[in-house]
Amino acid sequence: MDDRMPHCFCVTIVLILALPTCFAAASDWKAKFEQLEENYDKMKAHFETLERKVDQLEAKVKKQDSILAVLEKGHRPLKDSVDINQHRRHNATLRTCHEIHVANPSYTSGMYWIDPDGHGIGDPPIHVHCDMVHKTNNVTKGAEGFQSGMTSILHDSESKKDIGNCTEPGCYSRQIKHYASERQIAALIQLSSSCTQNISYHCRNTPLNYNGIAYAWWNGKDGQKHEFSDWLTSCEQLSGKKYAINGVIRGERLPITRVHFSNPFQGSGQYTVSRLRCSGKAKVEPMPTSCDDLWRMGHTLNGFYSVRGAKRMETVYCQFDKRPNEQGFQKWIGYVDVKSQPTYFYVQKNTTFNSTNVSIPFEVEKVNVGNAMDLKNGTFTAPRDGLYFFSFSCLTTAGTTAKPVFAAVGLFLNAVQVGEAWVHEGTTTVNRDSPLTFQSTLTLKAGDRIWLQIKSLGDTGFLYDDKNGYNHFNGFMLDEEITRSL
Incomplete structure (x- = not known):
């Protein structure tokens, strides 16, 4: 017998004894590998889903940026979604959200195209938000100022703004750029029964007026300066407390075009300017008495019209491509500035x-x-x-x-x-x-x-x-x- 046989025999026995352990370890690794492969497939599918969602979001953001850029220029986009185009075609001659709601009460709140100064004349239509059912504290309001079909004109300063730390009166200044032309805004105000815009101010040791000095004010239509004279009871108290005040602006001073603030005592101040909101329909005589009445009723074609005078029907020439307050908008035929009163x-x-x-x-x-x-x-x-x-x-x-x-x-x-x-x-x-x-x-x-x-x-x-x-x-x-x- 060869002297090496016992050694080989021993090695063979060791290998035979180790085989079950090796086969068991190989089986475990295979299961783990299959589990990893399954997890990888799930993660890959999940990432592909996320990638598609990211692509969709990027497309939406790009589209919104495009629409916003066009609105800032005061023009409507050349290409929109089908829904927006349908609204625009349907509402081409409608001038306010109130008119849209009256035409079809089933419309829901959202963004719509309106043309306050008249379809086919003046400035291009504007993109506004229509509140078709206005609610306050979850209660639908029917009173004037809370009517269904409220028109809101958006602007570039709707989020809360900090006034910073400058100390000179009115040193913080920001222009409020509404996404509508001055002509369209003026026309909307004239067509509506009421229009408002709010300024909310959160203050701590930042008075609006102190010792007779105006540290803050706002500019309205045509740049007129207006002080916050009615909102001084809280902010001018230098107690270190935080206050929140709110002011409602109405009427011919609208819209707010610029705000000015100051922080003379190193306190803090944040403000918010709301959208310009208009509701209802301006009162019009059942039988028109002027071109102004005809315009409010919806007439847009230049020409001669019959209106009710003091004693008889009279004739006027209406130039509707002008605004009611512009020279040449109305000429009386037989009276006043063409033919005047009898002498x-x-x-x-x-x-x-x-x-x-x-x-x-x-x-x-x-x-x-x-x-x-x-x-x-x-x-x-x-x-x-x-x-x-x-x-x-x-x-x-x-x-x-x-x-x-x-x-x-x-x-x-x-x-x-x-x-x-x-x-x-x-x-x-x-x-x-x-x-x-x-x-x-x-x-x-x-x-x-x-x-x-x-x-x-x-x-x-x-x-x-x-x-x-x-x-x-x-x-x-x-x-x-x-x-x-x-």
């Missing part, structure tokens, strides 16, 4: 008069519509260019002697005689009276002056009159000359 007068004397070559004064005013006739100096001033008619009648007398009766009365235009009436009778009895009359139609310019003068009388003659009134002068505008400037 006519009728005056009398009640005393005798015999002064020659001076204007004849009058004492009794029967009618003087337009106030163009000045009785004291007997002068009529034409208020507008046009065609005018005048009539004069008087009673001349020779006096207490039996002499011929003669008299001449002239009509003067700006010191130039343009007409004359003459009466002449031979020798007559004492106190013989003779009438004198004439009429004239003249084309006058605005500011032209008309009066009467006695050109000649007998030695003892005069224009006779008493309380009965025998001398009459009247005139009126037949037709006004119109210069069309539409």
Whole structure:
């Protein structure tokens, strides 16, 4: 027997004894590997899902950034989602959220396109938030100011802002940029029954006004400066306590365009400016009385319209591509700034008069519509260019002697005689009276002056009159000359 056999035999026995242990260890590692592989597949699937969600979120953020950039420029996006485009097409002629809600009460709150200054004219439509069912403390409000269909114009400063540590009055300043043009904002305010905007201020040792010095204020429409005069009861107390105050701004001062604050005592201050919110519909007469009423009703086409006047239907020319407060928005046809109110007068004397070559004064005013006739100096001033008619009648007398009766009365235009009436009778009895009359139609310019003068009388003659009134002068505008400037 080989001497190496016992050694080989021993090795073989050791290997045989170790095999079960090796097979067991290999089985464990295989199970662990399979578990790791399964975990890897799950993690891979999870990461792929997260990656898709990230891609979707990035696409949404990119789209929102694009819309925000366009809104800041005051223009609507060229491409939007299908839903927004559908809303825009449907609401193209609607001017407020209130009108959208009235047109279809089933619409829910959200972002909508409106065009306050009129569809197809003025500035482009604006993107606003419509609160279709406004609630406060979970209770739906129906009173004015809390009506369904509230319009909110967004701006770039809606989040809470810190005023910092500057100490000079108004040294912190921030412009409030609304996502709508000035014209569209003004139109929305005019169309609504009420509009408000809030400023909330959280203060600690940061007075708005202290010892008569204004440390904070805000600017409204057209940049007017307004102090926080009504909100000073808490913030000017330098007690170290924190206070929260809130102010509501209404009316023609809106919108808030800039705020100014200061921190003179090294306290703290944070403010929030709310959106401009408008609700309801401005009151309009059932029958329009002006272009303003027609515009509020929704008319946008320039042209002639009939409106209710004080005594009759009247005609106006409305230029709806202008705002109601802009020159040229409305022209009355027949009245005011195109054809104005009627002008006519009728005056009398009640005393005798015999002064020659001076204007004849009058004492009794029967009618003087337009106030163009000045009785004291007997002068009529034409208020507008046009065609005018005048009539004069008087009673001349020779006096207490039996002499011929003669008299001449002239009509003067700006010191130039343009007409004359003459009466002449031979020798007559004492106190013989003779009438004198004439009429004239003249084309006058605005500011032209008309009066009467006695050109000649007998030695003892005069224009006779008493309380009965025998001398009459009247005139009126037949037709006004119109210069069309539409």
